Amino acid sequence: MEDAGVGWIAAIIIGGIAGWLAEIFMKSDTGILMNILLGVVGAVIANAILGLFGVSLGGWLGYLIAGFIGACILIAAGRAIRR
Structure with a gap:
């Protein structure tokens, strides 16, 4: 978070x-x-995943995008586990 x-x-x-x-x-x-x-949590996870590909999102907008992507991943993973 502080890096962003x-x-x-x-x-x-x-x-x-x-x-x-x-x-x-x-x-x-x-x-x-x-x-x-x-x-x-989604922002932290998405930043880690995107960091593996060399993509760095910074600032408020980058944190929002990363949070959205990560939250979608977490919701999808939660649905997959529940089934």
Whole structure:
């Protein structure tokens, strides 16, 4: 998070927005706390995966994009495990 120039408060806000967007995109039904968790953890996971390919997303917009991608991955993985 600090590498992206995003503090903890901003990470929670951006993570919540990213999780909410992923919830709408994936048509899942999660609450606000789960949206925040999905967005923040998803951003960390997506940045790690994208880092393997040499892609670096920085700043608020990059954190939002990474959070959205990661949250979608986490929602898909959760659905696959439940089935």
